Amino acid sequence: MDQITSFFQGSLSQRSRVLMVVATLILLPCIFLPTWTITLHAPQYPDGLQMQIYPHTVGGDVHEVNILNHYIGMEEIEADEFPEFRFIPFFILRFFLFALLTALVGWVAIAAIGWIDFVVFGAVMLYTLRHWLWEYGNNLAPDAPLSIAPFTPSFIGGTQVGQFTVSSWPAAGAVLMAIAGAIGPLIVLYEWHRRRSGQSK
Amino acid sequence: MRSKRYLWPFALATAAVAVAVAGLGSCAGPGGSADIGSVARERGLTDADVLAAVKTYQPTGRFDEYIMFSSGGHSGQVLVIGIPSMRLLKVIAAFTPEPWQGFGYGAEEHKELLASARMAGHDLAWGDTHHPALSETDGDYDGGFLFINDKANPRIGVIDLRDFETKQIVTNPNMGTNHGGAFVTPNTEYVIEAAQYSIPLWTDYADTDRYEQDYRGLVTLWKFDRASGRLDESASFSMELPPYWHDLSDAGKGPSAGWAFLNSFNAEMATGGVEDGNPPFESGASANDMDYMHIINWERAAEIAAQRGKTRTRNGQRIIPMSVAVEEGILFLVPEPKSPHGADVTPDGRFIVVSGKLDPHVTIYSWEKIQQAINNRDFAETDPYGIPILDFASVIDGQLEVGLGPLHTQFDNAGCAYTSIFLETKVTKWCLEPLAVADDIGVHYNVGHLATAEGDTKSPDGKYLVAMNKWSLDRFNPVGPLLPQNFQLIDISGDEMQLLYDMPIGVGEPHYAQIIKADKLEPFKVYPQVGYAPHTMAASPNAVLGGQESVQRRGNQVTVNMTAIRSHFTPEYIRVREGDRVRINITSIEQAHDATHGFGIAKYNINLSLEPGESQTVEFVADTPGVFPFYCTEFCSALHLEMMGYLLVEPRS
Structure with missing residues (x-):
């Protein structure tokens, strides 16, 4: 227990602080890059229809997807409808600042708090995405021209809806955030190993 | 012996597999026989037929290498055809109401367009499109615009190739009909239109006994403003010509840039009247052995048209009178074998090829010799209107017998030319240096114009030729007494021409077409903004x-x-x-x-x-x-x- 306490009260090595700088560099573009991509494939859309979910908005073929969705009575997808878009970019900015601070002062405690904050945020966001997918697929207007059974598109992988295959995958932003997130455990392992080998000497 | 017994099961298994494979091979797929040889035999196709099919067939989703813009004749439209597949891609409404494109069915913009296209107080519900002209930059097609003439009612349509729609129609108030046009100058400075059947020019009405005094030919140079994509009527001008009937025309390029060449027939100024015991037009207009090719310095003409006092205005059009054209040295004639159809400038701009359809030769005029004769004022005589006539023998480079009834000539990338031969219903391939016939191929039937890939630019591609035949006779299933025209695709990439494909045209009688490399066109997929x-x-x-x-x-x-x-x-x-x-x-x-x-x-x-x-x-x-x-x-x-x-x-x- 003492070991753990002292570990958190300690400072990061030079090498770990460099890793934290790497994390900041990875996090910064995530504010602007698409986080998630939803693609609709059907024979009459040879290039597919793509919606990119960014931290602050949703882009791509949203207009066309909405035209198609209205046939089954789905609510219109509009960026303004999602309160999350208003704060996600600032959250990413916050993680960036956490990482930057850690790199500058090198306190393990800050790194740890930042990392936990980051992981919890990621989990909540994935849950939110799943929630919205459920919401859109299950709240279909009863007077729609086409009535289909409510459905929930997978948030990772493919779902068949009518003639469309809907695939949902993490985009560049999510991949980069995952890489940034993985740096946390990497540092812990490295620091733990370093201390122990340092003590044994 | 024992070992042989072991082999039995293997032999049986092998035989079973062989039977299965044979069974699969002979098993008819969904489309009947599965191998090319037996399908060809069943359908009675020769090896050449199969080769032609392989050269033209486009599997689903594959684009054509070239796009042909063809006039649509009486349909008043422009046909867009893919090459080598010969698939009809679109029919562009130009002068005629067309319901699919909603052209002329209530839309205000079309009402305005068609109102501007009225002539003689009439709504015109047809046109006779003859000669499309793609816009050019430095003598090559640039894929920006297409101009199309209406022979019946002297008009020029402007089609924007961003959306393949007609944007403007200009009417020519001083022509009876047109035929020499549309063709463009090497940078599309002007779109040129020459009249065909002369009518009185400076007076509204004159009977034909006043033909030589009052009837006139005319050539109009429409100034094209690329930025707005419109012909600028106020910056355009015309030139008065003798009342010969003007035919096809071409603009010079390279060394002959700045000049234009116009065919004419009826230099006899015959006025017909077979009912009064006069020779009918067909013989009266063919009495002399020679007609006149007109040589016009359009660059200089544009400067003169801009000068005060050098033009007369008629029906709102600035016209350089013949007398001024002669005085300024911008209009010359040279005899050409009678009833000519094409005047085609070679890709290098050094020669002009003319064929008189009642003479079996192509005549090759040398631009260098023409220039010399003009500069030395070496004129044989003048015509009745005082226009200097160059001496035929001293300005031609040569003549070559190509067949009976030669009409139009296009070029390839190897210094050779292709001339449509109407009476013998064939295409003759011949080369310029040395001047000799190389090959010919029968076409079906009565070929008019022909088009080769980018064949009238300064850098033709060769590869493909389309013979635009007037008669199809026995080529297609019978469809009553009015038969389709027949476009025949010919492979000209080898030494011998090969006929590849017949495409029936059942909407009108097309005349000329131009073939552009498909990748030069970049049309909109959807309009750039909503609204x-x-x-x-x-x-x-x-x-x-x-x-x-x-x-x-x-x-x-x-x-x-x-x-x-x-x-x-x-x-x-x-x-x-x-x-x-x-x-x-x-x-x-x-x-x-x-x-x-x-x-x-x-x-x-x-x-x-x-x-x-x-x-x-x-x-x-x-x-x-x-x-x-x-x-x-x-x-x-x-x-x-x-x-x-x-x-x-x-x-x-």
Whole structure:
């Protein structure tokens, strides 16, 4: 227990602080890059229809997807409808600042708090995405021209809806955030190993 | 011995596999026989046929290498055809109302366009398109615009190749008909149009006994403004010509840039009148052995036209009189074998090839010799109007016998030329240096124009030739006494020409066509913004965006602001009273590729085509009371039939 306490009260090595700088560099573009991509494939859309979910908005073929969705009575997808878009970019900015601070002062405690904050945020966001997918697929207007059974598109992988295959995958932003997130455990392992080998000497 | 017994099962297994394979091989697939040889045998196709099929067949989804823009003859349209597949890609409405494109069925912009295309107080519901001309930059097609003439009513149409739609039609008030045009100067400075049958020029009316005094030929140089994509009528001018009948024409390039060459026939100035015992036109206009090719310095003519006092104005058109043209040294004649059809400048601009259809030769004029004769003022004589005539023998480079009834010539990338031979119904390939016939190939039948890939530019591609045949006789299934024309695709990539494909044209009698490399064209997939006006190629002032739909009434004027999207119009009811003036501004708020809507109103002769983003306005008087469904006339979606509404015209009572 003492070991753990002292570990958190300690400072990061030079090498770990460099890793934290790497994390900041990875996090910064995530504010602007698409986080998630939803693609609709059907024979009459040879290039597919793509919606990119960014931290602050949703882009791509949203207009066309909405035209198609209205046939089954789905609510219109509009960026303004999602309160999350208003704060996600600032959250990413916050993680960036956490990482930057850690790199500058090198306190393990800050790194740890930042990392936990980051992981919890990621989990909540994935849950939110799943929630919205459920919401859109299950709240279909009863007077729609086409009535289909409510459905929930997978948030990772493919779902068949009518003639469309809907695939949902993490985009560049999510991949980069995952890489940034993985740096946390990497540092812990490295620091733990370093201390122990340092003590044994 | 034992070992042999072990082999038995293997032998049996091998035999079984062999039988299975043979069974599969002979098993007819969904389309009958499965191998090329037996299909060809069953269908009676020779090896050459199969080779032709392989050279032209395009599997689904594969684009053609070239695009041919062909005149549509009496259809008044332009045909867009892929090469080598010879698939018809589009019919562009130019001079004739065309319902699919909603061209002339109520849309205000087409009403304006067709109103500007009226002549002699008539709405003209047809045109006779002959000669398309692609815009050029530095003597090569640039894929920007296409110009098309109407021979019947002397007009020129301007088609923007961003959306393949006609944007402008200019009428020529001083011509009876046109034929020499459209053709363009090497940087599309001007689109040139020459008249055909002469009419009185400086007076409104004169009988034919005043033919030589009052009838005149004319060539008009329409100034093209590329930025606006329009012919600028005020910057255009014409030149008075003798009353010979002018035919095909071409612009010089390279060393001959700045000059234009116009054929003519009826240099006899015959006036016909077979009913009065005179020789009919056909013999009167063919009496002499020679007609005149006109050589015009258009660059200098443009400068002169801009000078004060050098032109006369007739019906709003600035015209350089013949006397001024002679004085300024910008108009010359040279004899050419009679009844010529083509005047085609070679890719290097050094020669002009002319064929008189009643003479079996092509005549090759040397630009260098023509220039020398002009510079040395070495003229044989003048015509009755004082125009200097160059000496035929001293300006030609040579003559070559190519067959009976030679008409038009196009070029390839190897210094050879292809001339259509009408009477012998064939195409003759011949080369310039040394001057000799290389090959010929029969075509079916009575070939008029021909076109090779980029064959009238400064850098032809060779590869393909299309013979545009006037008769098809026995080439296709019988369809009554009016037969389609026959476009024949010919492979000219080898030493020997090979016939590849017959394409029937059942919409009119095309004349000339031009073939452009497909990758030079970059048309819109959808209009660049929602609420776009194709006529001005800009945002429409009448655009209606989603949520802005409304119906407004002011007195008896009802304005409906409508949107169209899969699969509904908003609003779906138009309620008016008998006698109201109804104006519908309608915008397709679609952005998806190919999601076109139509807007047709029953019994009111209204139909619009609303391509993604397009904005159109239709205006009419609701003069007949009743209930009139309107609906989307393009099958846009699964609920297309439901995309409708009602125009309710309440009786006045």
